[in-house]
Amino acid sequence: MFSPVGNSKSLSQQIEEKITEAIRNGQYLPGQKIPTEKELCEIFKVSRTAVREAIKTLAARGIIVVKKGSGAYVSEVSIQNASESLNMFFELSSNKDLILQTIKTRQLIEPIIASEAAKHRTKKHITLLQKNLEDIKKCDLLDSKTEAELDNAFHKILVSIPQNNILELLLSPIFNLMPKFKESVFAKPTDGDLLKEKEMMIIHHSNILNAIIDQNGNLASQSMKNHLATTHANYIKSQALKK
Amino acid sequence: MFSPVGNSKSLSQQIEEKITEAIRNGQYLPGQKIPTEKELCEIFKVSRTAVREAIKTLAARGIIVVKKGSGAYVSEVSIQNASESLNMFFELSSNKDLILQTIKTRQLIEPIIASEAAKHRTKKHITLLQKNLEDIKKCDLLDSKTEAELDNAFHKILVSIPQNNILELLLSPIFNLMPKFKESVFAKPTDGDLLKEKEMMIIHHSNILNAIIDQNGNLASQSMKNHLATTHANYIKSQALKK
DNA sequence: AAGTAAAATTTGTATGATGTCTTATAAATT
DNA sequence: AATTTATAAGACATCATACAAATTTTACTT
Incomplete structure (x- = not known):
């Protein structure tokens, strides 16, 4: 009867999911670099804050590794x-x-x-x-x-x-x-x-x-x-x- | 002669560890609220950004859950x-x-x-x-x-x-x-x-x-x-x- | 005493500035 | 010609400030 009005997901969560999805699809393979923060901002039309929080979460999950001054890379899945x-x-x-x-x-x-x-x-x-x-x-x-x-x-x-x-x-x-x-x-x-x-x-x-x-x-x-x-x-x- | 000087953990990582340590010590029990971002800024003498990144990481690990407008709470650890x-x-x-x-x-x-x-x-x-x-x-x-x-x-x-x-x-x-x-x-x-x-x-x-x-x-x-x-x-x- | 509206608190997002690290390229030296 | 040093550009890290959105607290009205 009631459709979820929700969309309770935060902006950064949505971005996080989109990036994860892209990785899962094989769009970015382990070792490869994902777009820079600036590029991601332009792609998703959001602020750097939102992008950075999404990246931080993905890094915490071990899905990507962020190299300062270089970029974020899909991590080799390791035990x-x-x-x-x-x-x-x-x-x-x-x-x-x-x-x-x-x-x-x-x-x-x-x-x-x-x-x-x-x-x-x-x-x-x-x-x-x-x-x-x-x-x-x-x-x-x-x-x-x-x-x-x-x-x-x-x-x-x-x-x-x-x-x-x-x-x-x-x-x-x-x-x-x-x-x-x-x-x-x-x-x-x-x-x-x-x-x-x-x-x-x-x-x-x-x-x-x-x-x-x-x-x-x-x-x-x-x-x-x-x-x-x-x-x-x-x-x-x-x-x-x-x- | 010279040993690598690195080992420079980022600010947010250090904060993350301190919060984790406090939780591990039982200072904040599951369900309890941890200090607000503002308070954490004052405690650690850092900007809100650094604190937020630490919190983001902890949330990604499932250690805390953040409720918008309310605060961050130590989560009941679940399988x-x-x-x-x-x-x-x-x-x-x-x-x-x-x-x-x-x-x-x-x-x-x-x-x-x-x-x-x-x-x-x-x-x-x-x-x-x-x-x-x-x-x-x-x-x-x-x-x-x-x-x-x-x-x-x-x-x-x-x-x-x-x-x-x-x-x-x-x-x-x-x-x-x-x-x-x-x-x-x-x-x-x-x-x-x-x-x-x-x-x-x-x-x-x-x-x-x-x-x-x-x-x-x-x-x-x-x-x-x-x-x-x-x-x-x-x-x-x-x-x-x-x- | 209870309910409601306003205010204060707290997290979420946006923006701009500065610092540090990485990489690439150019210049200088050997 | 090869190596080293200097410079510049790109990218992340941190800081500060402002405003938006959700929640909680307070104050006021009934």
């Missing part, structure tokens, strides 16, 4: 770019179960990934994983930040082995945020526990790596399950200690 | 918002590998989800899934769009059963884009094939549903694998036909 918003969501999400759910999600998904990695691994992957393991062993016990990053890197390498960009993309927020989780939330164990936890981690990573070297998917999956079960348990323990 | 960039990524990179990788990713992850769903399902979930199945059966054979949406809805319900927000969030881009993939890329089979494919889909969904009703995780997982293997095969076939 990093695409997952930035997801990462932001994770960071801002105030859900207290977030960490627990993240760990549970990893428990569901990573065993499969380990299994796939065992099937598709090459010598190059093995070398990478072995180097990572050595680095972790050498890492200072008190440098928990580096250790967390190396730990994370191990899992990232695993996810990269099946050469499935989508899989990597979807899981990237988890791996990006994991070190932050550890730093901010996990309780600091006493020195003795620290050592024990690290040794345990190294053993688990070794088990996973060996299974992958042997191309034994089932064993890799099972080793990963064990590893993450420990992670889960450690988290529960640390939360209990806080009370 | 929809968070995955919007990802959706754009999927849309822009419409290369064929992407679809194949998406299908493969589903083949890796969804069997586990089906298995979990079998463990955690309630009567309410069963009812939902049964209704969805009935709707698909009733759906007009030629209305492929509705059919694709219903198909997708089935899988979405499954993902929601374990009540793991992270899992849902991570996979939402896949489910959001799946109908579009089908519409734009899959070859239209002949009428006979259409009927056959639909019957097959209904059989597979029934198998999955029955396994879930029986709380038989292994069977649910296996049924899902079969289902997605068919999806995979159909896609390969459709691509071959195009040549």
Whole structure:
């Protein structure tokens, strides 16, 4: 009955949509430059303010990149770019179960990934994983930040082995945020526990790596399950200690 | 000798970070209003332009929503918002590998989800899934769009059963884009094939549903694998036909 | 006390000016 | 002839001001 009187979209939003549409149509391909602000003003018959706000939004979405003094270019769609918003969501999400759910999600998904990695691994992957393991062993016990990053890197390498960009993309927020989780939330164990936890981690990573070297998917999956079960348990323990 | 002096983040970027930081600190909670542009100008000692650009970026990221004449409010973080960039990524990179990788990713992850769903399902979930199945059966054979949406809805319900927000969030881009993939890329089979494919889909969904009703995780997982293997095969076939 | 109209506040758009960065071209030096 | 430096032009970044449009607050009337 009532047609939307709306048109509630702001000028800059409309311009933003038109530019997006042009990009989506292939009118401007990744790497190419879109018209200058001045030209866009003339094309759309609006002020530079409106154009600039539209451009700012598109840049924030990662659809274009603006180079000062040069112009705005359609960005090469990159996994990093695409997952930035997801990462932001994770960071801002105030859900207290977030960490627990993240760990549970990893428990569901990573065993499969380990299994796939065992099937598709090459010598190059093995070398990478072995180097990572050595680095972790050498890492200072008190440098928990580096250790967390190396730990994370191990899992990232695993996810990269099946050469499935989508899989990597979807899981990237988890791996990006994991070190932050550890730093901010996990309780600091006493020195003795620290050592024990690290040794345990190294053993688990070794088990996973060996299974992958042997191309034994089932064993890799099972080793990963064990590893993450420990992670889960450690988290529960640390939360209990806080009370 | 000289290190690059750059690292000059733009003014609006700096402001953006400060506001983000304040939100992250809990200084402004979801739903609350952040200071007006004028106030922000005074706080940061910059022009309104710079402040507005920062606000624009934050709004584009879905971190705040701006109401004309009222102010800017911290938004309730939603999955929809968070995955919007990802959706754009999927849309822009419409290369064929992407679809194949998406299908493969589903083949890796969804069997586990089906298995979990079998463990955690309630009567309410069963009812939902049964209704969805009935709707698909009733759906007009030629209305492929509705059919694709219903198909997708089935899988979405499954993902929601374990009540793991992270899992849902991570996979939402896949489910959001799946109908579009089908519409734009899959070859239209002949009428006979259409009927056959639909019957097959209904059989597979029934198998999955029955396994879930029986709380038989292994069977649910296996049924899902079969289902997605068919999806995979159909896609390969459709691509071959195009040549 | 409630409703309404006016005023104040706040965001949206427009315009002009100045600064800084990038790129291209010309001039000077080696 | 090749390299370096100087200059100019194009383009984005920031600032300031003004006005428009939407919302919220205030004041006034009933």
